[in-house]
Amino acid sequence: MAKQLTILFWGFIYGEVIGYISSALSGGTFSPLFSGLFAMIIGIVFINALDYFVKPASK
Template sequence: MAKQLTILVWGAIYGEVIGYVLSALSGTAFDPAMSAVIPAIGGLIAINLLSLFVKSPEKK
């Protein structure tokens, strides 16, 4: 559970930064809500899909 919360927080932080920079470069209006929500959900989906493929080694 802590891994998912960490991904949500960092996804929102990185989304805000990237969204601000891209809106400044393109000259469009900055929307903080969408810049935080979309990367956070995308990161959550990505980390959960990645955990399906990467398994921890079994102990003998």
């Protein structure tokens, strides 16, 4: 549970930063809520998919 919350927190922070920089460079409008939530969803999906496919080596 703590791992999922950490992913959500940092996904939101990185989404804000990347969204702000990309909107400034492209001249578009910046939507903080959309940038943060989109990065959170992508982060959760990516980490869960990675955990599913990468299993620890059995002894």
